[in-house]
Amino acid sequence: MAQPRPLRVLVVEDYADAATTTAEMLRLDGHHVRVAADGPRALQAASAEEPDVVLLELGLPGMDGYTLARRLAAVCQRKPYLIAVSGFGGAEFRRRSRKAGIDLYLVKPADPEQLLAILRDVRSARSE
Numbered sequence: 001m002a003q004p005r006p007l008r009v010l011v012v013e014d015y016a017d018a019a020t021t022t023a024e025m026l027r028l029d030g031h032h033v034r035v036a037a038d039g040p041r042a043l044q045a046a047s048a049e050e051p052d053v054v055l056l057e058l059g060l061p062g063m064d065g066y067t068l069a070r071r072l073a074a075v076c077q078r079k080p081y082l083i084a085v086s087g088f089g090g091a092e093f094r095r096r097s098r099k100a101g102i103d104l105y106l107v108k109p110a111d112p113e114q115l116l117a118i119l120r121d122v123r124s125a126r127s128e
Contacts, residue, residue, distance in 0.1 A: 004127045007031045007119060010051035010080070012042040012068065014060055018108075022055065022085075029116055039063030039071070046072055051080045053122055055115075056102065058086040058093065066100040073101060081122050085110050 009031045013019035016037070023033045034049065036042035038060055046054070054072060058065035069082050082102040086093065089107040097105050104118065 004123050007052040007123050007126070008049060009033045009119070010042060010045055010054045011035045012037075012039070012054060012060065012065070013057045013085075014038060015057075025112055025116075026119070029119070031119065039065075039068040042068055043071055043075055046080070047075045050076050050078065052126055053081045053083065053119060055083050055085050058084055058088060058097070066096055066102075069097075069100040069102050083115075083118065085115075 009026050011019050011022050011026070011033060013022065013035070014037050019035045019037065023035050026033045034045045034051070036045045039062060042054070045051075056065045056069060060068065063071075065084060065086070072082070073079055079101070082104070084097045084102045084105045085108060086105070087108045094105050106115070
């Protein structure tokens with residue numbers, strides 16, 4: 001049985017250690033990963049290679065994650081599955097995320113096994 005194609009994942013995180021760790025975990029799981037430290041770089045990366053999934057910090061410098069989520073829709077032909085991974089855990093942050101088009105909200109530190117399971121589900125849904 002053929003393996004489903006790896007997901008193209010864009011990790012948008014301004015904290016370098018968190019970005020590197022997350023990216024390496026996803027690469028070990030077989031995904032193609034790009035990392036961007038801020039909104040403008042994330043938009044460039046998404047334009048260059050359209051991601052299937054974006055892991056998105058909300059508290060980015062300059063352009064917050066909510067604004068970035070809305071702008072990604074303009075640069076991607078197919079909306080990526082947007083996952084907020086943030087230190088903010090309140091109901092207002094979740095409401096704003098839904099309004100910005102974010103599909104799922106995880107509070108840091110995200111459970112690695114949960115995140116990998118979510119990506120398996122996304123990969124299955126996108127390969128159907």
